[in-house]
Amino acid sequence: MxxxxxxxxxxxxxxxxxxxxxxxxxxxxxxxxxxxxxxxxxxxxxxxxxxxxxxxxxxxxxxxxxxxxxxxxxxxxxxxxxxxxxxxxxxxxxxxxxxxxxxxxxxxxxxxxxxxxxxxxxxxxxxxxxxxxxxxxxxxxxxxxxxxLRPSSVPFDDATVIDSDGILKLKKIPRSMTVIGAGVIGIEYASIFSAMDVEVTVVDGRTQMLEFLDREIVDELAHELRSRGVTLRLGEKVASIENNGSRATILLESGKRFNTELVMYAAGRxxxxxxxxxxxxxxxxxxxxxxxxxxxxxxxxxxxxxxxxxxxxxxxxxxxxxxxxxxxxxxFGKAAPSVPEYFPFGIYSIPEISMVGATEQDLTGMNVPYEVGTALFRETARGQILRLEDGMLKLLFGLEDRRLLGVHIIGEGATELVHIGQAVMALGGTLDYLVNTVFNYPTLAETYKIAALDAWNRMPD
Structure with a gap:
């Protein structure tokens, strides 16, 4: 012993x-x-x-x-x-x-x-x-x-019908793929495979994907995915999955039916x-x-x-x-602070997404008055150097105290850029700090100042 x-x-x-x-x-x-x-x-x-x-x-x-x-x-x-x-x-x-x-x-x-x-x-x-x-x-x-999660109603065979772990055991890249579940794991893999020109369909019974994110950011992601040919069947529930060995047939409760070479079930853990x-x-x-x-x-x-x-x-x-x-x-009796209130979420989809703090829907639900500032990556010199056609930073500021309340990013380096906003929020930083500070040029970090100036222009006197 x-x-x-x-x-x-x-x-x-x-x-x-x-x-x-x-x-x-x-x-x-x-x-x-x-x-x-x-x-x-x-x-x-x-x-x-x-x-x-x-x-x-x-x-x-x-x-x-x-x-x-x-x-x-x-x-x-x-x-x-x-x-x-x-x-x-x-x-x-x-x-x-x-x-x-x-x-x-x-x-x-x-x-x-x-x-x-x-x-x-x-x-x-x-x-x-x-x-x-x-x-x-x-x-x-x-x-x-x-x-x-592997429900008994799903005919897993770890070849044609797999869970998210099964991705690592695939023998070949499929020509078509259906992802059941529009959560973080499902959307990450859906976007990754669509970047390889795989025909991807995402099915989820919820009408919104990634519900904890700011709606505008999700709309940007949905637009990007659809522009690449990804089919989003949201608000649709799967009635049955028929595994035919080399392909699967999916029947939705709405009566829609379609075939797919690979099914990845990613609706929970x-x-x-x-x-x-x-x-x-x-x-x-x-x-x-x-x-x-x-x-x-x-x-x-x-x-x-x-x-x-x-x-x-x-x-x-x-x-x-x-x-x-x-x-x-x-x-062992050692004093330690709890996990910080402001921690970032990172979604490694293509494009990348990250956020920290409150969303617009959070603030609206709490009756907190706020103003929004946005900046597009393509408006920065760094964005032009990288030829970024998409990507944006969105900042939410309280109207009463001008504090930074939320940071929402979609695009190149989002999971790195978010930490600037995280630090500002943790230290009680305001709109004025971002307006008056200096960022390296040319960088994507400049979007913080651009978004802050955008919000400043909207602020009531």
């Missing part, structure tokens, strides 16, 4: 940061990882793979250069999945190496095997060699992440708690596998914590890292 101050189940972003934080506080920390290799969903099937595939597609299709050389420009005329997988394998291998080095350097012990609770303090690990080892944790963190035997620890998860926690990420058992996607919203790698760190600090 082995004993540790902190026992972490799962080696994704939350688990990594929690274990390293505990080690830096002088505690013995260990991570239990069933895959046998660190990184969790983020590295192996989620964030890193999808973003790496996106970059590979942008490069190999010549997408970012078409504004200069025309829509017919291609770096490689006939893309294959092998072309994409080569870059992915290199990226994952290097990222795993970085994580392993960080854990080793901080003295975090890696336990390979699947963990399950025996009681609130004891965890049994089934090792790849067939052993059953017992570990005791003074404190325990559950950071097992999520997995794709579920917490990876199966096999944990949470009941032995005095815990339970809801019907979506999520574990309830308080503001310090403590579960109903005071010494057991949970962090990352397994606790639900916002289910971002970035916030999961902070949740794990905060949980470890609380576990």
């Amino acid at each position: 082995f004993r540790h101050d902190l026992l972490v189940i799962g080696s994704g972003p939350a688990g990594q940061r929690a274990a390293i934080q505990a080690a830096k506080l002088g505690k013995s920390a260990a991570i239990i990882e069933g895959r046998g290799i660190v990184g969790g969903v983020t590295v192996h099937t989620g964030t890193i793979p999808s973003k790496t595939l996106r970059e590979a597609v942008l490069y190999l299709t010549g997408w970012t250069q078409r504004g200069l050389y025309g829509q017919s420009y291609r770096l490689k005329q006939h893309l294959t999945m092998d072309d994409l997988m080569q870059r992915l394998e290199i990226t994952i291998r290097n990222e795993v190496g970085v994580i392993e080095h960080q854990l080793t350097r901080n003295g975090v012990h890696l336990i390979k095997g699947w963990g399950s609770f025996l009681d609130p303090h004891r965890v049994q690990v089934a090792t790849p060699e067939g052993q059953a080892l017992e570990y005791i944790g003074e404190k325990i963190l559950i950071a097992t992440g999520t997995s794709p 579920i917490g990876s708690v199966k096999g944990l035997n949470l009941e032995n620890a005095g815990l339970k998860a809801d019907d979506r596998g999520r574990i309830k926690v308080n503001g310090n990420y403590t579960t109903d058992m005071p010494h057991i914590y949970a962090a990352g996607d397994v606790i639900g919203f916002p289910s971002l790698a970035s916030t999961s890292m902070e949740q794990g760190r905060v949980a470890a600090c609380h576990a």
Whole structure:
């Protein structure tokens, strides 16, 4: 039997940061990882793979250069999945190496095997060699992440009908693809495959995609996708999917029927708690596998914590890292601020989208008076150099105190540019700061000043 101050189940972003934080506080920390290799969903099937595939597609299709050389420009005329997988394998291998080095350097012990609770303090690990080892944790963190939802009504075969993890196992790039689910994962993959000239259809029962985003930004994205031939069937529910082996037939409740070479079901994820035997620890998860926690990420058992996607919203790698760190600090009596109020969302679609703060619909719903300032990327010198035809920055300012309340970006480098607005918001910055500050020229960051001036011109005296 082995004993540790902190026992972490799962080696994704939350688990990594929690274990390293505990080690830096002088505690013995260990991570239990069933895959046998660190990184969790983020590295192996989620964030890193999808973003790496996106970059590979942008490069190999010549997408970012078409504004200069025309829509017919291609770096490689006939893309294959092998072309994409080569870059992915290199990226994952290097990222795993970085994580392993960080854990080793901080003295975090890696336990390979699947963990399950025996009681609130004891965890049994089934090792790849067939052993059953017992570990005791003074404190325990559950950071097992999520997995794709696979309803029994969907005829998955991991070839013609797949979930989002199945993208990485494709043998060839399909000629047509239907994505069921217009959430972040669905829209990211729909836009990535459409950039490879795949005929893409998106189906979702909701009338709006990406409902948490500002409506104007979503409208821009929808316009861009439709201009590339993507069919958006929103407000439509799937009645049935018939898997015919080499293709699938989709029947919608409205009576519409169409064929597709590949179906990707991306309508939800579920917490990876199966096999944990949470009941032995005095815990339970809801019907979506999520574990309830308080503001310090403590579960109903005071010494057991949970962090990352397994606790639900916002289910971002970035916030999961902070949740794990905060949980470890609380576990060992180290004061730590909670996860910041203003954290950014990044959607790695083509085009890229990012936001922080309130949307127009949020402010309207709260009866907060505001003014809007916008700037188009093509209006900047940097935008002309890059030949950007699309892209915009939208800022929301409070009318009463002139504070920056929301930042919304679509286009090149959106997930990088958003951090300027995030910093201004976190420090209580106002319209006047952005109007009076100086940005490098030529840069896309100049759009902050342009948008601020646009709002300033609209402000009442």
